[in-house]
Each structure stands twice: as structure tokens, then as C-alpha cells.
Amino acid sequence: MTLPYEGKIRVTKLYGTPPPKGFTYAAGKHSGMDLVGVNSKNVRAVAAGTVIRSGYDPSGWGNYVVISQVDGYSCIYAHLNKRNVVVDEKVQAGQILGIEGNTGNVTGSHLHLELRKVYADRMTTIDPAEYLKIKKKTGDLEMEKDTNAVSDWAKEAWAWAKEKELLDGTRPQEPITREEMAVVLERLAAAN
Numbered sequence: 364m365t366l367p368y369e370g371k372i373r374v375t376k377l378y379g380t381p382p383p384k385g386f387t388y389a390a391g392k393h394s395g396m397d398l399v400g401v402n403s404k405n406v407r408a409v410a411a412g413t414v415i416r417s418g419y420d421p422s423g424w425g426n427y428v429v430i431s432q433v434d435g436y437s438c439i440y441a442h443l444n445k446r447n448v449v450v451d452e453k454v455q456a457g458q459i460l461g462i463e464g465n466t467g468n469v470t471g472s473h474l475h476l477e478l479r480k481v482y483a484d485r486m487t488t489i490d491p492a493e494y495l496k497i498k499k500k501t502g503d504l505e506m507e508k509d510t511n512a513v514s515d516w517a518k519e520a521w522a523w524a525k526e527k528e529l530l531d532g533t534r535p536q537e538p539i540t541r542e543e544m545a546v547v548l549e550r551l552a553a554a555n
């Protein structure tokens with residue numbers, strides 16, 4: 364998957380938060396994540412799929428697009444100023460679906476991004492931050508650390524441990540348990 368904007372992104376509202384004064388949320392909590400494109404207002408598909416809705420809901424989502432994704436989730440892109448896709452259209456990850464806007468029930472221009480396991484059931488939402496590996500904080504968007512990337516300072520040792528088959532070479536930044544440690548020590552002793 365990919366982020367819904369190119370360039371800088373601001374997170375303005377997290378998933379699961381209560382409604383602001385004077386608003387109500389159909390699911391009782393904020394069912395998606397609100398984002399603002401800082402450098403570009405082009406809203407892009409976070410994953411490939413097929414457009415199943417492209418419509419206008421004046422009292423809620425405003426101009427919105429729904430993609431049934433190849434990974435099985437449905438993704439809603441709401442409050443758009445303009446929609447660039449039509450129902451049944453196939454889209455690629457990163458493809459421009461529309462322009463960020465402030466249509467529908469909003470206080471300002473932003474993208475409401477919502478992911479559901481089942482489109483027809485609003486209680487099946489998941490946290491887009493977890494899906495997109497974004498840190499759960501408002502302000503400038505930051506990605507969660509990629510635990511599959513080897514730090515520069517550890518590259519040589521990591522390559523050696525893999526070469527000697529002491530470690531299997533996966534998840535370099537995740538902690539090791541005591542039993543895994545015992546296995547590594549046993550392998551090391553057997554190798555000498």
C-alpha cells in the first residue's frame with residue numbers, strides 16, 4: 364500500500380476519537396483518519412482495487428469514492444472537492460482518485476480515509492494508521508519504524524549471523540526471547 368498524498372501530510376484526527384462539539388458520528392467514534400495534503404491536494408489510492416461507489420452525500424461524506432481493494436478491504440475517501448473516477452473503474456495504488464476538499468459534514472478541507480473489512484457494515488472499520496504503518500499522533504505524519512530494515516551499524520554483524528545460520532535473517536529490529544537466545548547459543552556451540 365501507499366500513502367494517499369505525495370509530499371508532506373498532516374494528520375488532523377485519529378481513528379477512534381469522539382466527535383467534536385455539535386457533531387455526531389454514526390459509529391459513535393471517528394471511524395477513519397483525517398489527513399491534509401500539505402504540498403499537494405491530489406488524493407491517491409492507498410491500494411489497488413475497483414471503484415464501487417463514486418457519489419455525493421451532502422449531509423455526510425460529501426463527494427466520496429469507495430474502492431474495493433484487492434487485499435479484501437474497502438477504503439472510503441470522503442469530503443473530496445472533485446472525483447476523478449467512476450464506478451467499476453480499476454485503479455492502481457497511487458492513482459489519483461480526486462482532489463481533497465470540504466464537501467459534506469466538515470469543518471475544513473481534509474481527507475477522511477476509512478477502511479472497512481465489509482463495506483456494508485460500518486462496525487467493521489480498522490485503524491488506517493495501523494494499516495498504513497503511520498504513527499498514531501496528530502501533526503506532521505510520521506511512519507512507524509520499519510522493523511525489517513537493518514541499521515547501518517549492524518549490517519556487518521547481521522550478514523555474519525545469517526551466513527553462519529545463527530539467525531534466520533528475518534525481523535532484524537525485533538527483540539529476541541530467552542528461548543530463541545538459547546537456540547542461537549546452541550547453534551553457535553555446534554558450529555565451533
Ligand SMILES: [Zn+2]
Nearest residue numbers: 395396397475
Ligand atoms: Zn474523518
